[in-house]
Amino acid sequence: MDTLVTTHELAEQLGTPGLHVLDATWFGTLPGADARDAAAEFAAGHIPGAAYLDLGRLGQTAAEGEIPGIARHLGALGIDDAATIVLYDDSPFHTAARAWWLLRRFGVTASLLDGGIAKWRAEGRPLQAGEGAQHNEIRHVTFDGSRMRTKADMLENIDSAAEQVLDARSAPRFDGTEQDPRGLPTGHIPGSFNLPYNKLFTADGTWKRGDALRAAFEESGIDLDRPIVTTCGSGVTAAVLAFGLHLLGRDSALYDGSWTEWASDPRTPKATVTL
Structure with missing residues (x-):
């Protein structure tokens, strides 16, 4: 499938x-x-x-x-x-x-x-009510941490610039012109790019594909041929960017702590956009 x-x-x-x-x-x-x-x-x-x-x-x-x-x-x-x-x-x-x-x-x-x-x-397709059945199956899983990034990784990346950092939050939150909804300091991780996650979708809520999807990333300033790590407010919409990159055949990492963890630490640098 x-x-x-x-x-x-x-x-x-x-x-x-x-x-x-x-x-x-x-x-x-x-x-x-x-x-x-x-x-x-x-x-x-x-x-x-x-x-x-x-x-x-x-x-x-x-x-x-x-x-x-x-x-x-x-x-x-x-x-x-x-x-x-x-x-x-x-x-x-x-x-x-x-x-x-x-x-x-x-x-x-x-x-x-x-x-x-x-x-x-x-589209008028059928719906079903109810809570759904519970089962007792066995599922084998294995952990792969290669696509995860920690705060320490992100701090090191500020100096090395080994990975491009792409932030999924809205432009005002990224710029620092809008108050953080959790009351945290505003702005973004220094050196990062901004691509609000909703820009990956068409008017009917379906995903952009092909050239349109690629253009959304490229217009953010990202080089799709270089390593990318996605971030957001709490690690949720960063996964939207990660899936969009996956549709383009690009692998990426994700900073799961995202801005909530980064901004909560007074020692981490925060950047804003001067308008």
């Missing part, structure tokens, strides 16, 4: 043995964010046969480095070693990309539904 799956392709393959569709919707914890309950919205209506992937819990388990915990979490969703996984979301943060990145760290390959459940609904 391709990395990006259309709603038409998924509709044709629903019910295929071994196909697992996971709802990876997450709404974040930013001050002032909409108080939406992803699990409740899943129970109210989801793609038929889908299971709810608790992205917050998955991320916490991954942060703790619990390989058995990741295996149990996936096994409870019925995902064994032979599973084909398609992820979707209904979040403004396009959190299916975050789920894709987390799973990839543990050797689990997944695809994304292009346009998510919003496109599925807009």
Whole structure:
């Protein structure tokens, strides 16, 4: 199955043995964010046969480095070693990309539904209510930290410039002209580039492809032929950029602590844009 799956392709393959569709919707914890309950919205209506992937819990388990915990979490969703996984979301943060990145760290390959459940609904496709079944499968996972970057790595990179740093936050937050929603210092990691994650999508919420996607990255100042590490506010939308790069055949790393960790440390340098 391709990395990006259309709603038409998924509709044709629903019910295929071994196909697992996971709802990876997450709404974040930013001050002032909409108080939406992803699990409740899943129970109210989801793609038929889908299971709810608790992205917050998955991320916490991954942060703790619990390989058995990741295996149990996936096994409870019925995902064994032979599973084909398609992820979707209904979040403004396009959190299916975050789920894709987390799973990839543990050797689990997944695809994304292009346009998510919003496109599925807009096309009048069927929905199913209910919380989804629990299973007791066994999923083997292995940890790969090669695509992760720490604060220490990012500090060293300021001097070495070995990797280009690409920030997924909005331009005002990157520039330092807008207050940080968590009350942290404003600005960005010195030397980094800015590509707001929403610039990777078309008007109907589907991903840009080919030349249009490539242009979005190049217009940010990034050289696609050089190493790239993505960052954002808390590591979520940085995964959107990572997936976009993946669609272009480019591998990238991700600074999971992102601006929340960086700005919380008074010793780290912060840059702003002078207008």
